[in-house]
Amino acid sequence: MKHKNIMVVGTSSGAGKSITVTGLCRAFFKDGYTVSPFKSQNMALNSYITKDGHEMGRAQALQAMACEIEAHYTMNPILLKPTGDRRIQVIVNGKSIGNMGGLEYGDYKSKLKKDIIQAYNTIKDENQICVIEGAGSPVELNIKQDDIVNMGLAEMVDAPVILVADIDRGGVFASIYGTISLMEPEERARVKGVIINKFRGNVDILKPGLEKIEELTGVPILGVMPYFELDIEDEDGVTEKFNKIKSKTADITVSVIKLKHISNFTDIDALLANKDVNVNYVTSFHELGNEDLIIIPGSKNTIDDLKDIKEKGIAQEIIKMSRKGTPIIGICGGFQILGEKVLDPYGIEGDIKELPGLGLLDIETTMEKEKVTTQYTGLLKGETGLLKGLGDIQVKGYEIHQGVTEGKEKSITLDNRLVATVKDNIFGTYLHGIFDNREFTDFILNNIREKKGLEKKNSTMTFDEYRLQELDKLEKIFRENVDMKAIYKILEEN
Incomplete structure (x- = not known):
């Protein structure tokens, strides 16, 4: 199979990009393809160390586990770690190059395009499919110039795009329409589908809205993911684990x-x-x-x-x-x-x-x-x-x-x-x-x-085995609620 790619962007941070990429990675792997995640630039304090001592985003390491391959820094060539006092530690190709202020990094990041392309090409040479993750929103107008992680990256690697929107926070149709409308015409042409995330209730209630937003944007809805509990790692501080209600029954x-x-x-x-x-x-x-x-x-x-x-x-x-x-x-x-x-x-x-x-x-x-x-x-x-x-x-x-x-x-x-x-x-x-x-x-x-x-208990499986079990749950939920045939068609047509 000739190498194919697909990119996932979100209407906002926390919309569900990481979980969507993880679900796609697991599904493609289970379908027999060699697949790898890729996120050119990640800002997160959850990081992972590879076997050769390189640092990368924890989310991409988990996505590599979904693909059942060894995590490598090329999956996340740029990692930004906030250090406080409006400064970030900049990690390029797995190694820190020091701390920078936001404006300083904004001026510097265009120099990193070559590192991004080199990392992506390594993945391209070794995998049939690459699932790419964006960051934040693809229409952050104040920092769109020299974009290296959203639609700018999609252009660099010629990737079709899926937009993920979070219905749980409200205003999902406005966020979909607003995001697509703010894109440049050539960017809108790349958006091949929308996935709505975290829906609670009967999806039939949504159908009139789904039909209308497809009519307004010209972009098909690929699926509506239900709100569900899944015990896998979160990418960063945008997590519900910090807000979990205390259980009165736990020992x-x-x-x-x-x-x-x-x-x-x-x-x-x-x-x-x-x-x-x-x-x-x-x-x-x-x-x-x-x-x-x-x-x-x-x-x-x-x-x-x-x-x-x-x-x-x-x-x-x-x-x-x-x-x-x-x-x-x-x-x-x-x-x-x-x-x-x-x-x-x-x-x-x-x-x-x-x-x-x-x-x-x-x-x-x-x-x-x-x-x-x-x-x-x-x-x-x-x-x-x-x-x-x-x-x-x-x-x-x-x-x-x-x-x-x-x-x-x-x-x-x-x-x-x-x-x-x-x-x-x-x-x-x-x-x-x-x-x-x-x-x-x-x-x-x-x-x-x-x-x-209390009675002593011993685990029946390793945590790695437990994690794979949870990833299989994600794959099952993904296949039940997202049109995988349409996603494969998007891959084939690119």
Whole structure:
């Protein structure tokens, strides 16, 4: 098959571009094609480290899993990570090239077209189909010049376009009509279909509106996706997981500190696969006090987030709960926050050069100029504290951190670096994906169950297997509600 491509853009951020691309990727893969995702530029704090140590958007890594191929930075050649103070860290071809302000990056990004084309051509040479994802809205008039991620990219790689619109937020027909109307004539010609996302109710009610919007735009409706629950990673902070209603029936309650610059909150997803676990993202110290486990997640700006949780009284409450014996787990930036202090001599994260941590671990972290980006597999030695009785288990994950951590706490891996450490009820690690390790997570949760007089449970599948099961659910819902024959026709005609 000659290489084909198709692009998904949205009427807004959070309209459902990522989930649509993931569904298409899974369907094409299941139909026997070699397929890859592609997003030229992604702005997100959820990132992933490839086997060769390159950083890319977590959403594209998940889409690669839907295609059952190894994630590679060419699927997302430009990743922008907000660092605070209106600056972004710019990652090109998997490696950071430094921080820039918005205007500075706006002037710079046209230079990246060659990197985008080179990355896309690599995917083109290796796959029969490429499913391309846009970003935000394709008609952001203030930044349309030198567009490298929406209709400008569609032109660069000659891709037909599907527009996704979110009906749940209201005004879906206006958003479809307005988006298409604001496009240039040559851009409108590329739009071959519309998918309406997150519909609640009987689709027959929509039919008069669907017919009218097709008449007004000349673009067919390819499907109406229902609102459904699916347990796969979200791309960024536009997620409903932060707003989930607390369950009164869950046996185990986990409080995750929702940091201002929270990153890689997908680390928590493996906990959500346990039906008796309730995860609450907390922003106030008033919300702490009755949980079975507190998690301080990753951060794109550790010092600023540490300062923020101190000012809000959250830090003091975490210390108070730790003294009562509540297990505290810190991941990456959260691990750094658990220490005695965080130092930033080069101003990597801002103007604050040093800030005391929570003092729960005898460690210090110094922000260095070079960033650690690596996958990790090693032996974790569970002999003391929170991990006593775990024994030696193999764990895998990936590291993304600017800080170098040292101190009196001993590493509980065979690595000489402080990849992970434990002290009484405090566990800190640099490993993103730590809860993806089934044996580790079962042990932590079973310890909590045992203390509460509950029956122990063991997972029946790995988190990777669970993720594939959820992706298959997505594929089934996608095929039931979207006209795949029409999508294949769009591919063939391009």
